[in-house]
Amino acid sequence: VENTMSAEEIIAWATVLRFSLFPKDFVPFYQTYGHLIRTEQVVVENATVKKDVISPLRELDGRGVSAISTHRLAKHDQPLRGTKELVLGVGQNSQKAREFVQKENEAEGLIVIYYPLAKHDSMMVKEQLLPHFVMRAVNLTFAEAGINLPEMWQLAPANAEVFMLSSART
Numbered sequence: 001v002e003n004t005m006s007a008e009e010i011i012a013w014a015t016v017l018r019f020s021l022f023p024k025d026f027v028p029f030y031q032t033y034g035h036l037i038r039t040e041q042v043v044v045e046n047a048t049v050k051k052d053v054i055s056p057l058r059e060l061d062g063r064g065v066s067a068i069s070t071h072r073l074a075k076h077d078q079p080l081r082g083t084k085e086l087v088l089g090v091g092q093n094s095q096k097a098r099e100f101v102q103k104e105n106e107a108e109g110l111i112v113i114y115y116p117l118a119k120h121d122s123m124m125v126k127e128q129l130l131p132h133f134v135m136r137a138v139n140l141t142f143a144e145a146g147i148n149l150p151e152m153w154q155l156a157p158a159n160a161e162v163f164m165l166s167s168a169r170t
Contacts, residue, residue, distance in 0.1 A: 011036045016100060018044045023052035030056040042097045043067040050088070050120045057117075061091030068097035069117055072110070081109030088117035 003010075011017065011033060019026055026047060034056060037043060043060055047053050050069060060067040069088040074080070087101055105112050115123075142149060153164060 007033050008036060011041075014041065016042045016044065018046070020046055023047045023049055027052050027056060034060070037063075037065055039064040041065060042100050044070060044097060044101060046070045046072065050117060054117060057090045061093050064093055066093045066096035067091075068094045068101055069120075070101060071120065082111065083109075084111045084113055086113050086115045086120065088115055088120055090117060 005013070007029070017037065019029075021029060026045065037060060043057070043065055045053055045057060045067070046069070048071060050071075053069065057067045057069060067090045069090060071086040071088070072080075072083060073085065074083040085101075085105055087098060087105075089098060102112060149164070152160070156164060
């Protein structure tokens with residue numbers, strides 16, 4: 001079903017606004033429409049990189065809007081139950097948004113980890129980017145060596161299976 005509502009109409013209608021935008025898209029959207037967000041609304045943002053969204057979220061908090069940032073630590077095509085999600089408080093008014101996200105996550109079976117918003121990007125580089133680079137280097141090495149991964153998988157003991165699963169996931 002095609003959505004025929006304008007951004008202004010959606011903001012006027014919604015009680016919860018969940019933004020799933022890249023920071024490069026969220027910031028201009030916020031600059032254009034952020035003034036329409038009301039104090040009784042809840043804002044949930046889930047960009048993977050937080051540097052550029054911190055300022056708009058803090059501005060919302062300063063206006064009395066309950067805002068929170070989240071980051072699910074799983075690929076989009078994986079089941080949610082048992083997946084971790086970082087919940088990153090924004091400021092003085094984030095409690096209402098935090099309760100909304102907590103209730104939503106409990107219903108979906110997610111594991112909630114409360115973490116400081118300001119520390120998110122520096123930690124995620126260590127937690128996600130470095131292991132991805134390492135596993136991509138491993139995959140390239142396998143490919144260049146002509147290793148038959150299905151054959152390796154068939155013969156793999158438990159430790160090798162865990163290793164290759166992380167490689168396949170990357």
